[in-house]
Amino acid sequence: MQGAAPATVREALDAGDPLPGTRGFAGELDGRLVRDVLGREPLFVDRDGTAPIADGRWSHDPTELTDPDPVPAGHAVDGEASDRLWSLPDPDPFTDRERAVARVRDAVETSVDEVDADGLAVAFSGGVDSAILAARLDAPLYVAGFPDSHDVEAARSAADLLGRELRVVELTHDAIERAVPEIVAATGRTDAMAVQIALPLYLTAERVAADGFGRLALGQGADELFGGYAKVANAPEDPRVDADTVRGARREVVATLPDQLPRDVLALRAAGVEPVTPLLHDRVVAAALRLPGELLVEGDRRKVALREAATDVLPDAVAERDKKAAQYGSLAARELDRLARQAGYKRRMDDHVTKYVESLV
Structure with a gap:
């Protein structure tokens, strides 16, 4: 087991x-x-x-x-x-805002503080999820991206606000072309989205392993659990979800985790590190599932409860910062698309990036 x-x-x-x-x-x-x-x-x-x-x-x-x-x-x-054997619980939401945020804060801080920092690095994008890890774990911070990427800029500014040093894994076309078949071999996935998501994780993990660290802490699960996606915030108008409430849309997104997580775990292990995901601990999941809709999304603000729970350890500028998904914030998706087009797989072709990925395997 x-x-x-x-x-x-x-x-x-x-x-x-x-x-x-x-x-x-x-x-x-x-x-x-x-x-x-x-x-x-x-x-x-x-x-x-x-x-x-x-x-x-x-x-x-x-x-x-x-x-x-x-x-x-x-x-x-x-x-x-x-x-x-088990189904995901669907508990009644908290009715008291302060109690709800306190429960999230306790669950998150306990789960992060239990992590052994020996041999650990942190994947750091500058958003609230990874910043919570950075603030509570004495471990080096790594960000992956092309030089002009949002993630590198955001991680640098957030690291400065936290008084931490940052190690940048600079992505290149050569690194992408080398990594794609390795990711496909490890995960069995060739679809463009899966590979785009895995690329910055895999290349970060390679660097972390080369630097002598065997474990990598990530803020995975926070967007799904705490309402970080636009399609959740826009429910029920967003056609990408069936639910007619924010809580229902959040539940739909959480239900995608069993398909997503093995991709990331397998890619990271293939790169030589063991993933550590404290925001996916059962106690964090249990607290998140009890959040009312207004503590998931409130106006233009997403992940409300998580941001409010983080105010004790993060500057407001970091706790309230929006971030892009890793494949976009790192520009891995954009540059993989560029490589596909340079190789003759044009956008007019159906699923041209996936076809390019398959050509590299």
Whole structure:
């Protein structure tokens, strides 16, 4: 069992508790494969599903299997049988604003403070998510981006405000062309969006590993849990979500984490580091799920509760700063598109960047 003690997972099974106080888990337990409700740890079986678990045709690393298929989050798998064990809770929201923010603050600070800083680096974009980590962890800060990118500029200014040094991983076309097939090999994903998202993470992790650090702390999960996406803020008018409320749209976005997280975990491990994601701890998830809509989005302000919870440790200019998604803030998406067009994959072609990615594999 990876990510949690077997006894903890057994207790979660007995109690039917989907958030038993872990950072996620996956692995073999009493003859079955078990994966946590958010899929924070990757877990795969061979696709034909006919072999018993005892035959060893499963792995945390899909490259070790002939035809890997993910174990669904919150499920147990035994041969061809797959049973849902846990579903994401849908609790009533807090009615008291101060209590809600205090619960988020306590959950976030406790989860970050539990992280061992030995051998740790922090992926730092200058936004509130990674800044919380930077403010509470004595670990070097890294940002990846092209020289004129938003993320490099934002990270530099935020590091200055926090009184911290920053190490910049300068992205180049050569680095992208080299990294793309390595990311595809590690994740099994060739779609343009997946590769664009993984690129700055992977190249940051390579540098972190080369500098002698074995673990990388990231602010992953904060946008999904705390209402950081425009499609959540614009619900129900945004066609990208089905929900008719901000809380409902946030729940839809959280439900995408089991598909997203393995991509990032596998890319980071392939680059030589172990990801550390304190904002995805069960206690943070539980606190976030109880937030009312106005503490997710309030006017033009997103991630309201998280920003208010961070005011004790961050300057207002950092706590209230908006940021772009990593693939855009680093300019990795723009430059991968540029490379695709230079290679003859024009925008008039359907999904031209994915076709270019496939050509590099």
